[in-house]
Amino acid sequence: MARMRKKADLPVKTCAVCGRPFTWRKSWAKVWDEVRYCSDKCRAARGKSSTA
Template structure:
């Protein structure tokens, strides 16, 4: 069984909408390269901002 990683060792990105940092989550394991927004709220705001 692999050792646990510290939160500081996990990869992070900034949200494309709000600019806040977001840390890797287990549920994003397979799609981490595609993750752009930190929440559904930011995704909806970005979608509504486009003409």
């Protein structure tokens, strides 16, 4: 059986919208190279500007 990885050892990316760092998730294993947003909220806000 494989050993558990520590959360600190997982790959990290920066969200393209909010700029916050987010870590690898098992559900993203096959598409990690294509993941750009940390959440559905950021993905939905990708085309909107923050100025009102």
